[in-house]
Amino acid sequence: MFLRPLFAALALAVPAPLLAQALTAAETARIDTVVSTALADTGVPSASIAVVRGGRIVLAKAYGKQAEGRTVADPRQPYQIASISKQFTAAALLLLEDDGKLRLDDPIGRYVPGITDGDRITIRQLLSHTAGLQDYWPQDYSFRAMATPVTPQQILDRWARKPLDFAPGTQWQYSNTGYVVAGLIVEKVAGMPLLDFLQTRVFRPLGIRAVDQDKAVGAGFPQGYKRFALGPVRVETPAASGWLYAAGELSMSAEDLARWDIARLNRTVMPADDWIAQETPVTLTDGRSTSYGLGVIARERSGRRVIEHGGEAVGFLSQNIVYPDDKAAIVLLTNAWFADAQSRIASGIADIVLPPLPAASADATEDAAALARARAVFGQLRSGRLDRALLTDNANYYFTPVALADYARSLSTLGEPGAFDAEGGARLRGGFVGRAYRVTIGGRTLSISTFSEPDGRHRFEQFLVSPAQ
Numbered sequence: 001m002f003l004r005p006l007f008a009a010l011a012l013a014v015p016a017p018l019l020a021q022a023l024t025a026a027e028t029a030r031i032d033t034v035v036s037t038a039l040a041d042t043g044v045p046s047a048s049i050a051v052v053r054g055g056r057i058v059l060a061k062a063y064g065k066q067a068e069g070r071t072v073a074d075p076r077q078p079y080q081i082a083s084i085s086k087q088f089t090a091a092a093l094l095l096l097e098d099d100g101k102l103r104l105d106d107p108i109g110r111y112v113p114g115i116t117d118g119d120r121i122t123i124r125q126l127l128s129h130t131a132g133l134q135d136y137w138p139q140d141y142s143f144r145a146m147a148t149p150v151t152p153q154q155i156l157d158r159w160a161r162k163p164l165d166f167a168p169g170t171q172w173q174y175s176n177t178g179y180v181v182a183g184l185i186v187e188k189v190a191g192m193p194l195l196d197f198l199q200t201r202v203f204r205p206l207g208i209r210a211v212d213q214d215k216a217v218g219a220g221f222p223q224g225y226k227r228f229a230l231g232p233v234r235v236e237t238p239a240a241s242g243w244l245y246a247a248g249e250l251s252m253s254a255e256d257l258a259r260w261d262i263a264r265l266n267r268t269v270m271p272a273d274d275w276i277a278q279e280t281p282v283t284l285t286d287g288r289s290t291s292y293g294l295g296v297i298a299r300e301r302s303g304r305r306v307i308e309h310g311g312e313a314v315g316f317l318s319q320n321i322v323y324p325d326d327k328a329a330i331v332l333l334t335n336a337w338f339a340d341a342q343s344r345i346a347s348g349i350a351d352i353v354l355p356p357l358p359a360a361s362a363d364a365t366e367d368a369a370a371l372a373r374a375r376a377v378f379g380q381l382r383s384g385r386l387d388r389a390l391l392t393d394n395a396n397y398y399f400t401p402v403a404l405a406d407y408a409r410s411l412s413t414l415g416e417p418g419a420f421d422a423e424g425g426a427r428l429r430g431g432f433v434g435r436a437y438r439v440t441i442g443g444r445t446l447s448i449s450t451f452s453e454p455d456g457r458h459r460f461e462q463f464l465v466s467p468a469q
Helices: 003-012 025-042 082-098 123-127 152-160 176-190 194-206 254-266 272-279 341-353 362-383 393-398 401-412
Strands: 046-053 056-064 225-227 233-235 250-252 297-301 304-313 316-323 328-334 417-422 427-429 432-441 444-452 460-468
Touching (some): 025 046, 025 056, 046 254, 056 254, 082 176, 082 194, 082 272, 082 304, 082 316, 123 176, 176 194, 194 254, 254 328, 316 341, 328 341, 362 401, 362 417, 362 432, 362 444, 362 460, 432 460
Antiparallel strands (some): 046 056, 417 432, 432 444, 444 460
C-alpha cells in the first residue's frame, strides 16, 4: 500500500542517536514531578506509566495508592484499560480477514442476526463508529442496569434493535454497541471466546499478560475510585459482569500495553497492511474524514502524527498515545474516573521525552507564502480582475485583454477550486524561482507553472495554467 514508503521515510527522518537515547536521571526526575504534581492536584490515587523511546521501553513505573491498604505501587499491576481494548477487537477481525474467514466489508447480518439494518451495516462501519447503532453507555457514570450482570446478546436486544441514529456511513458517532457486535462476530467466526483468540494470536506472541477486566477485581488488583464534585475520594463499586465485553474488556499493565505499541511501531504480530488499515481514517459517504480508523484515533497533534485512544471504565481512566514518526509511545493508566490526571501526565511526559520539532525553515516559510500568492493570482484570473502590480513587465505583456478574458471564461465556469497543492520543490532557472502547482476544480485537474522574482518582491514572471491528468 502507498502509505508504507511514506511511513518509512518519516521514521528515517528522526536522528538515530536521538531515537536510541534512554532516559537520563534528570528526565526521570522531571517525569516523577509531573506525575506526583498531577496526582496531588486532582486527588487521583495512583498512576501507572510506561514510556517507549527509540522503539523500546525506557520507563515503567507506578505511583500512589493502587488499593486500600496497599502502600507500595507495583508497575506490574493490571489496570482496566477500557476502550483502549477496542483496537484489539479490531485487530482480531483484521486477522480473521487475513485468514480468509470474513471481509471487513461484509454485512454484519451475515454473522449476527436481528440487528436493525444489519444487511446495510458493514463490519468496517462497526469498527469505525459509522454504523449508526445507538451507544448503550454514553454516560460517565454507572447507570442503574449496570448493577446487574448482562450478556452481549442482552445488550444487543435492548440497544441494537432500535432505529439507527443515522444511515450507515453518513456520520461518525462513538458506539460501544457496535463493538459488542464486533466481538460476537469474532467469536462466531473464530469458534472461541474473543479473549482466547487474542491470547493465541496477539498476547502470548508479544509476552503480554492480559486479564478479563471483569475478573481483575478484588485482592491483588487495583481498585477504582470516584469523587462527587470536589468531595472526598471514595472507593468505586465495580460494574456487574459483562458490561464492557468487546468494547472494553481488558486489564493489563502499562508496560504490557507498551509492548503492543512497540508491535505497532515495528509492524509485528500482524501484517503491515493490517496496521495501516487500522490507522487509516475512515471517510464518510460525503468524503469527510472521521479522523478515526479501526479502533484508534489517527490525527496530527501539535505538528506530530499520533495514533491514540483513551479509555474509561468504572473507576478507571487511561490514555495510550503512539508517535510513529518518533518511534515513541506513552501509556498512562489511572485508578479514578474523575479529573484529568491522565491527560495532564501524558502531555507533561511528551514534553520531556519527545525530540523537539524542527522550527520551520526559511525555505518552508517562503514555500507556504508562495503557495498563498499563487492561489490569490489564480482567483484573480478566474474573476478576470488581475492585480498587475503582482506581475513583471513581461508577465503583463503576456496577459493581454484577450488572454485575460480567455482565462476568466474558461476557469470561472469550473466552479470553486478544491485542492491546491505544490508539486515538487522550488528550483532556479533564468534568474527566477520556479514552482509548480496542481489544482482540482470542477472535476478536473489543472497544472500551474510559475516563475517569480527572487529578490523579495516576488512578482510573477510567468503564470501559466494548463490541463493535467
